Amino acid sequence: xxxxxxxxxxxxxxxxxxxxxxxxxxxxxxxxxxxxxxxxxxxxxxxxxxxxxxxxxxxxxxxxxxxxxxxxxxxxxxxxxxxxxxxxxxxxxxxxxxxxxxxxxxxxxxxxxxxxxxxxxxxxxxxxxxxxxxxxxxxxxxxxxxxxxxxxxxxxxxxxxxxxxxxxxxxxxxxxxxxxxxxxxxxxxxxxxxxxxxxxxxxxxxxxxxxxxxxxxxxxxxxxxxxxxxxxxxxxxxxxxxxxxxxxxxxxxxxxxx
Amino acid sequence: xxxxxxxxxxxxxxxxxxxxxxxxxxxxxxxxxxxxxxxxxxxxxxxxxxxxxxxxxxxxxxxxxxxxxxxxxxxxxxxxxxxxxxxxxxxxxxxxxxxxxxxxxxxxxxxxxxxxxxxxxxxxxxxxxxxxxxxxxxxxxxxxxxxxxxxxxxxxxxxxxxxxxxxxxxxxxxxxxxxxxxxxxxxxxxxxxxxxxxxxxxxxxxxxxxxxxxxxxxxxxxxxxxxxxxxxxxxxxxxxxxxxxxxxxxxxxxxxxxxxxxxxxxxxxxxxxxxxxxxxxxxxxxxxxxxxxx
Numbered sequence: 436x437x438x439x440x441x442x443x444x445x446x447x448x449x450x451x452x453x454x455x456x457x458x459x460x461x462x463x464x465x466x467x468x469x470x471x472x473x474x475x476x477x478x479x480x481x482x483x484x485x486x487x488x489x490x491x492x493x494x495x496x497x498x499x500x501x502x503x504x505x506x507x508x509x510x511x512x513x514x515x516x517x518x519x520x521x522x523x524x525x526x527x528x529x530x531x532x533x534x535x536x537x538x539x540x541x542x543x544x545x546x547x548x549x550x551x552x553x554x555x556x557x558x559x560x561x562x563x564x565x566x567x568x569x570x571x572x573x574x575x576x577x578x579x580x581x582x583x584x585x586x587x588x589x590x591x592x593x594x595x596x597x598x599x600x601x602x603x604x605x606x607x608x609x610x611x612x613x614x615x616x617x618x619x620x621x622x623x624x625x626x627x628x629x630x631x632x633x634x635x636x637x638x639x640x641x642x643x644x645x646x647x648x649x650x651x652x653x654x655x656x657x658x659x660x661x662x663x664x665x666x667x668x669x670x671x672x673x674x675x676x677x678x679x680x681x682x683x684x685x686x687x688x689x690x691x692x693x
Numbered sequence: 694x695x696x697x698x699x700x701x702x703x704x705x706x707x708x709x710x711x712x713x714x715x716x717x718x719x720x721x722x723x724x725x726x727x728x729x730x731x732x733x734x735x736x737x738x739x740x741x742x743x744x745x746x747x748x749x750x751x752x753x754x755x756x757x758x759x760x761x762x763x764x765x766x767x768x769x770x771x772x773x774x775x776x777x778x779x780x781x782x783x784x785x786x787x788x789x790x791x792x793x794x795x796x797x798x799x800x801x802x803x804x805x806x807x808x809x810x811x812x813x814x815x816x817x818x819x820x821x822x823x824x825x826x827x828x829x830x831x832x833x834x835x836x837x838x839x840x841x842x843x844x845x846x847x848x849x850x851x852x853x854x855x856x857x858x859x860x861x862x863x864x865x866x867x868x869x870x871x872x873x874x875x876x877x878x879x880x881x882x883x884x885x886x887x888x889x890x891x892x893x894x895x896x897x898x899x900x901x902x903x904x905x906x907x908x909x910x911x912x913x914x915x916x917x918x919x920x921x922x923x924x925x926x927x928x929x930x931x932x933x934x935x936x937x938x939x940x941x942x943x944x945x946x947x948x949x950x951x952x953x954x955x956x957x958x959x960x961x962x963x964x965x966x967x968x969x970x971x972x973x974x975x976x977x978x979x980x981x982x983x984x985x986x987x
Contacts, residue, residue: 554735
């Protein structure tokens with residue numbers, strides 16, 4: 436069905452949210468809806484007709500305004516959300532780094548959190564034990580590794596999250612706006628690490644607002660607006676197009692044609 | 694230089710193709726659930742351990758509270774019932790302790806389980822993992838609390854009720870297994886329901902309290918007979934409650950030193966297994982929408 440050697444292949448992807456099942460539903464709302472015979476809210480397509488393919492060694496930047504569906508795209512690729520329509524094929528081991536330190540348990544120590552995160556990510560126990568020292572060293576947590584995460588600074592948390600997610604040597608790495616965290620030193624270090632992963636024949640899909648990253652380190656870029664792919668191509672061209680369209684939106688004039 | 698050496702172990706290949714419209718049937722969903730729990734048993738173990746660590750860490754006495762809690766609760770009821778209401782039983786302390794211990798296990802594990810999925814909303818949106826491990830771990834973590842409760846039970850029996858020690862005490866784990874199956878079924882079901890209706894958490898607090906008073910925890914057969922004469926419908930409610938045979942069984946083996954009524958216990962076990970199958974199916978059926986709804 437999927438020819439070629441692409442690590443990530445997506446065809447005609449669509450993700451629909453039912454507005455009925457929104458956050459913090461209560462029985463009262465449901466009853467009220469039922470009594471008023473409301474036609475349960477309708478639907479909202481967060482993504483529609485998205486097709487893409489990322490080969491080994493490629494890194495694709497996904498850019499676009501807030502709420503365009505970029506993070507939803509990563510969630511679908513990571514298998515967190517099921518597509519409503521379309522096909523996805525992932526070849527290789529995948530690691531997602533969507534929001535740093537999302538699953539950290541505030542009460543547990545850094546070390547316990549590494550083990551727990553490894554178990555959540557489905558990494559083999561021997562593997563995570565082997566990598567424990569590397570992760571601690573890379574995150575530069577030092578003696579605080581046995582203190583509860585709630586005592587960590589946000590930078591320490593972000594570093595630990597980054598170190599865990601990239602420790603698995605994934606074939607495919609999904610990154611969501613994570614490169615802008617930490618101080619100068621760690622930013623340089625994480626940049627180096629991402630480049631290393633990209634070089635090792637790993638595919639990367641990256642969501643960012645940092646246009647420097649896109650032009651400097653990605654070899655392809657894709658612009659998404661309102662859940663639709665607007666354009667795909669050379670990073671410099673796409674970034675330029677994104678900026679032109681954002682400027683137009685700011686001034687309230689119709690966006691320039693693609 | 695980066696600290697990450699190249700992996701020497703070959704990376705297992707996971708060719709994944711996800712398409713729409715392919716949804717396994719009920720048997721497939723149940724099979725998936727069993728596989729989820731089995732392949733992620735290490736995750737469950739870590740979650741249980743993390744839970745116990747947290748519960749032990751944030752108080753001065755730590756896990757000693759698992760010993761003190763049921764004892765204090767028992768003392769309150771003993772004072773209330775035998776002194777104020779003057780409606781006592783011989784060895785009333787042991788009589789109610791035999792019911793308070795399993796009930797505390799039930800109510801705290803069910804409360805933990807209800808919030809187990811909705812409380813991990815951030816993680817669920819970031820990482821793909823089988824969500825069923827969360828309520829399962831919450832219920833299993835409660836076993837430690839119940840096991841700790843055996844310490845004050847042993848102490849009380851040795852010091853105060855030595856004449857009530859009998860070999861039927863060895864049947865406590867058998868009754869506990871029946872209770873565990875029922876708890877897994879209810880916990881998994883309510884954990885999934887609470888994702889969609891956050892009221893479950895609020896309702897459960899009151900429902901659990903009412904349930905406690907409708908269970909033969911503070912009173913025994915004589916009181917229920919009295920209720921049956923004045924309010925037959927309430928007595929029926931008490932008797933169709935799964936905790937009627939369960940608490941009676943605990944009381945048989947701990948307080949009376951007789952073997953439990955196997956028939957009632959067997960019925961509870963059979964119904965619990967059926968309920969467990971339904972609630973696992975329900976959980977797996979709605980699981981894919983969790984990340985969207987939370």
